[in-house]
Amino acid sequence: MSTVSPTERRLETNLSDDELLRLHRLMLLIRRFEERAEEQYTRDRIGGYLHLNIGEEATVVGTSTAIQPDDYVFCSYRDHGVALAMGASTQQVMAELFGKETGVAHGRGGSMHLLDVKRHFLGGWGIVGGQIPIAVGAALALDNLEKPGAVLCLFGDGAVATGAFHEALNLAGLWHLPCVFVITNNGYGMGTSVERSSAEPELYKRAAAYKMPGERVDGQDVLAVREATQRLLRLARDERQPSVLECLTYRYRGHSPIDPGKGYRTPEEIEEWRGRDPITLFAQRLQERGVLPDNGGQGIVEEVDREVQEAIDFALQSPDPDPSALYHHIYGEAAVEQFARMAPGAPFGERSISPGVVTQDTAAPDTPDEATLN
Amino acid sequence: MAQITYRQALQQALREEMTRDARVFLMGEEIGEVTLTPSKVTEGLFQQFGPKRVRDTPISEEGFIGVGVGAATLGLRPVIEIMTINFILVAMDQVINHAAKIRCMFGGELSVPMVIRLPVAQGSQLTAQHSQSFEGWFANTPGLKVLAPTTPHDAKGLLKSAIRDDDPVIFLEGLQSYSERGEVPETDFTVPIGLAAVPREGSDLTIVAHGFAVRRALRVAERLEGEGISAEVVDLRSLRPLDMETVATSVRKTHRALCVEQGWPTYGVTAELASRIQRACFTDLDAPVERCGGAEVPMPYARTLESAALANDDKIYRAARQVLTESGMLGRGVGRDGGAPSGNGVVRSGTPARAVAG
Structure with missing residues (x-):
């Protein structure tokens, strides 16, 4: 992990107190949401994978809140924070983690496939680097349709080694598409450090290969991240110049709940980063400026706690998707007629042994070996 | 009814659909400014519709199929040509893991109205890496539709149906069929998907x-x-x-x-x-x-x-x-x-x- 620049910026910003508090509150919300999600996971209310943003809040909030209403955002499977920062309903995001019909993807996607189309958050993608060409496609659509927005595409340091990253950035550079590529560099792709995965560990330098500006920013500094993202989005929108922004940050947790996050990094390293906790840093700056209300903003903490608790309650009370809806959202409406001659009476050509009966697996759940659940 | 080739039939379908719907655009290697594709189906369309509707790409299948997926999620209707079916292997992640999955894994909130045209050929001494027919791989995947027209009539009618469809369609063309002639109505017609x-x-x-x-x-x-x-x-x-x-x-x-x-x-x-x-x-x-x-x-x-x-x-x-x-x-x-x-x-x-x- 490259060391973070020790330079601490003073709180120089044109943002109003309300706006500063909004950023602070969003980071707190993400932190609390993730802590509670982790706890719900251990209670077996959330299944599958769970990738937490804890430690990365400044990068998540700084990038996601930098957009204009016409812009679009894509990110990786570590997507809870982006969804919340983009304004998706905390309740519906938690419900998705719980696999409920009321979730943002109606229980079809889970933790990795959050989205909020209305707010232009187009997912939550599960294959490392896979969303990068798709984001470039969204930028191409904006260009073809002569729409004013730009696309913000977030991915981790691990994605930089994929072919999809290279191909996508080459196309964006070649075609002058309005896209900002944000590398959330938390130092590790699963358990492999950047130094062990990239010949050039200063990842932003790769931008040069695609004739783009590349910048590195302190990912623990929400205002620095936000300022850089806003500036690069303007460049994309106004001058059709795509760019790369590398945010240096850290995840306190492992890659997912099964990874304790310790085998490949030292306790000292984790402690060092915790000493630069993005929420603590920002709270201190707000305190100095006198923005934080009563008692260091304890009221906000309590408000956020309540919001997350309400989300958990909402998720718990929400209905599971009805098994009879198994075949919903597979194809568009035309498919019903198109598949009708394949296996009459059964969906999508499937041979139905008991027509109209949707079976459930009644065997004891086969839990995969924990080590495989990364 | 006019006697035209399979190639001309496909081109008619593209031209008619591009004229009918401004959201339809083409993308692929050497389909535009120069037309060196084996199919030559897109010849002349670049000159008619310009570089944004007929977009030439570098040799970058994973990249531009992904771009097609993204453009489709925002409402465009990409028709992508892969030079031959064999070259889609480097982009299978975008086809199987992304295009086919998007509608389901996002709970029906997004869809991918995209066509991928794949010429298939065997029997011209093209050898191991250029003589494959793995349409079964695609046909095995829920979320995709797979079409394979044999005649000029069906080539035109099915391609038009594919372009108008709201789901990702794998469209297999016979490289040995491009010069075959057949009767094709000059009217706007489609051949329904799912009908032999x-x-x-x-x-x-x-x-x-x-x-x-x-x-x-x-x-x-x-x-x-x-x-x-x-x-x-x-x-x-x-x-x-x-x-x-x-x-x-x-x-x-x-x-x-x-x-x-x-x-x-x-x-x-x-x-x-x-x-x-x-x-x-x-x-x-x-x-x-x-x-x-x-x-x-x-x-x-x-x-x-x-x-x-x-x-x-x-x-x-x-x-x-x-x-x-x-x-x-x-x-x-x-x-x-x-x-x-x-x-x-x-x-x-x-x-x-x-x-x-x-």
Whole structure:
């Protein structure tokens, strides 16, 4: 992990107190949401994978809140924070983690496939680097349709080694598409450090290969991240110049709940980063400026706690998707007629042994070996 | 009705749909400013519609298929041409893991109205990496639709249906078919997805095929007719969805089924067909369902070897005789005399390689 620049910026910003508090509150919300999600996971209310943003809040909030209403955002499977920062309903995001019909993807996607189309958050993608060409496609659509927005595409340091990253950035550079590529560099792709995965560990330098500006920013500094993202989005929108922004940050947790996050990094390293906790840093700056209300903003903490608790309650009370809806959202409406001659009476050509009966697996759940659940 | 080529039919479909709907755009390698694709289907469209509607790409299939997926999620209707089917392998993650999954994993909030055109060819000494037919891989995947037109008429009508469809469509074109002529209405027409055709009616045997194999099946049916055997040919046109109704209706009439594909039969399209036919027509069958496809080897270069590896006319003919023999319609031994595999397992084909290449 490259060391973070020790330079601490003073709180120089044109943002109003309300706006500063909004950023602070969003980071707190993400932190609390993730802590509670982790706890719900251990209670077996959330299944599958769970990738937490804890430690990365400044990068998540700084990038996601930098957009204009016409812009679009894509990110990786570590997507809870982006969804919340983009304004998706905390309740519906938690419900998705719980696999409920009321979730943002109606229980079809889970933790990795959050989205909020209305707010232009187009997912939550599960294959490392896979969303990068798709984001470039969204930028191409904006260009073809002569729409004013730009696309913000977030991915981790691990994605930089994929072919999809290279191909996508080459196309964006070649075609002058309005896209900002944000590398959330938390130092590790699963358990492999950047130094062990990239010949050039200063990842932003790769931008040069695609004739783009590349910048590195302190990912623990929400205002620095936000300022850089806003500036690069303007460049994309106004001058059709795509760019790369590398945010240096850290995840306190492992890659997912099964990874304790310790085998490949030292306790000292984790402690060092915790000493630069993005929420603590920002709270201190707000305190100095006198923005934080009563008692260091304890009221906000309590408000956020309540919001997350309400989300958990909402998720718990929400209905599971009805098994009879198994075949919903597979194809568009035309498919019903198109598949009708394949296996009459059964969906999508499937041979139905008991027509109209949707079976459930009644065997004891086969839990995969924990080590495989990364 | 005009007689035009398969290539012209596809081009008409593209031109008409691009004129009809400003959201339709083309993307691929050398489809625009220069048209060096084997298909040459897009010739002239760049000049008519400009660089944003006909977008030339670098050799970057994973990149630009992903770009197509993204553009489709925002409402455009990309029609992507991959130079030949073989090159889509480097982009399979975007096709299988992304395009096919998006509608479901985002709970119906996003969709991918995209067409990927894939020319398929075998039999021109193109060798192992350029002679493949793995349409079964796509047809195996929920979320995708897979079409394979054989005639100019169906090429135009199905491509228009594919472009208007709201789901990702894999569109297989016969590289050996581009110069084939056929009658195509000049009116705006579509061929529905999921409906097979019966280009030749018969009463003794059903030969089910798709793509270029249909043309072979029709030639074999002609040959069989000379021997007093009436073979019906079903052209699937659509692999997913599959029109089992037409297939089963035919087999119930003929009581015999031979399924043919260009690709490897093991775990292939004909495996799917055989399974469904035995289930749908079990009591109607006078013989086990037979399958015929390419030899289970990577395609070799030498003409003698390639010719032997293809699902060539002779191989199909012998498979047809085999079904008829097993059903008791022909005397025992006729089929075998007609040519079983030789001792070393290599089929000695009588079909010259160049004839196969078409």
